[in-house]
Amino acid sequence: MRVETTALAGLLVLVPDVRHDERGFFTRTFEVDLARAHGLDPDAFVQDSQSRSRQGVVRGLHGRGGAGEAKLVRCANGAVHDVVVDIRPGSATFGRWLATRLDDVEHRHLYIPAGFLHGHQTLTPTADVCYRIDREHNQAEDLAVRYDDPDLGVEWPAPVTVVSDRDAHAPSWQHLQHLLASDQ
Numbered sequence: 695m696r697v698e699t700t701a702l703a704g705l706l707v708l709v710p711d712v713r714h715d716e717r718g719f720f721t722r723t724f725e726v727d728l729a730r731a732h733g734l735d736p737d738a739f740v741q742d743s744q745s746r747s748r749q750g751v752v753r754g755l756h757g758r759g760g761a762g763e764a765k766l767v768r769c770a771n772g773a774v775h776d777v778v779v780d781i782r783p784g785s786a787t788f789g790r791w792l793a794t795r796l797d798d799v800e801h802r803h804l805y806i807p808a809g810f811l812h813g814h815q816t817l818t819p820t821a822d823v824c825y826r827i828d829r830e831h832n833q834a835e836d837l838a839v840r841y842d843d844p845d846l847g848v849e850w851p852a853p854v855t856v857v858s859d860r861d862a863h864a865p866s867w868q869h870l871q872h873l874l875a876s877d878q
């Protein structure tokens with residue numbers, strides 16, 4: 695597995711080896727030593743989750759208040775257009791978003807530190823997204839911004855078919871910025 699840095703400090707792309715044979719493929723989904731070598735605490739992860747979404751579905755953009763939440767994300771089946779937004783106050787890239795394709799071909803993973811919004815759109819008939827987080831989910835700390843907020847300008851590659859009620863009614867990027875500023 696190799697690790698690539700990105701334009702957003704702390705956001706990492708993990709690119710595993712994928713071994714194919716007549717049965718299918720084998721790939722590692724986590725390596726403790728590699729995690730440590732890149733400053734990740736492997737013991738920090740306390741919850742593993744999986745979601746399945748139909749083609750065109752967008753989930754997000756979601757973040758977390760309080761101490762935030764770091765995430766390791768991969769797409770175990772199908773493909774998604776994965777988007778992260780830097781919402782770390784004082785960050786040189788505050789408000790910038792970055793998109794990565796996660797799929798079951800290259801099996802890339804994303805390490806998303808605390809202080810980001812995250813979302814994805816399904817590019818295949820279905821897609822399974824698996825992620826590990828370093829703090830147990832707590833609905834009271836949920837943050838969200840509309841996936842199509844015009845000030846944020848995130849581009850989604852396909853027509854959006856379904857979003858949750860929560861995502862359809864998510865507040866604006868401007869609203870979240872006020873919230874973040876009032877926390878300082």
Ligand SMILES: Cc1cn([C@H]2C[C@H](O)[C@@H](COP(=O)(O)OP(=O)(O)O[C@H]3O[C@@H](C)C(=O)[C@@H](O)[C@H]3O)O2)c(=O)[nH]c1=O
Pocket residue numbers: 743745753754756812813814831858860
């Ligand atoms: C996220 C989560 C949800 N749930 C429950 C709440 C709800 O009843 C149901 C579906 O929740 P949501 O609609 O929030 O699920 P979803 O829209 O898939 O939320 C996820 O979106 C992606 C983009 C992320 O980055 C994740 O961190 C998470 O926010 O599952 C848990 O029990 N544990 C969890 O960790």
